[in-house]
Amino acid sequence: MPVETVESMVLDVFRSVLKDDSVSIDADFFESGGDSLLAIDAVARITQILGQEVDPVVIFMYPTPASCAAALADLT
Numbered sequence: 001m002p003v004e005t006v007e008s009m010v011l012d013v014f015r016s017v018l019k020d021d022s023v024s025i026d027a028d029f030f031e032s033g034g035d036s037l038l039a040i041d042a043v044a045r046i047t048q049i050l051g052q053e054v055d056p057v058v059i060f061m062y063p064t065p066a067s068c069a070a071a072l073a074d075l076t
Contacts, residue, residue: 001050007069009049014065017042029063046072 007025015023017038029039039059047054052075062068 001073003069003073006073007065010046010069010072011065013042013045013049017045023065025066026064029059029068031063034059034063050075 011023011025014027014029014032014034015021018029018033020032023032029042034042040056042059043054043056050072054072054075058068058071062071
């Protein structure tokens with residue numbers, strides 16, 4: 001799956017979980033109001049969309065949609 005597609009999907013998930021449509025591609029999940037429980041929710045949604053198990057540590061290591069998508073693009 002192209003990185004751009006994954007970026008768009010991750011951005012949509014972050015915006016949905018954080019209930020904030022202004023979250024940008026370079027916004028930090030945790031600085032935008034996220035916490036560990038919301039991160040688990042985001043990972044569950046991403047896992048469902050990708051159809052492949054995603055380790056929750058991904059959001060902690062790569063907290064922006066852009067960096068998270070780059071890490072996930074290797075899995076798809």
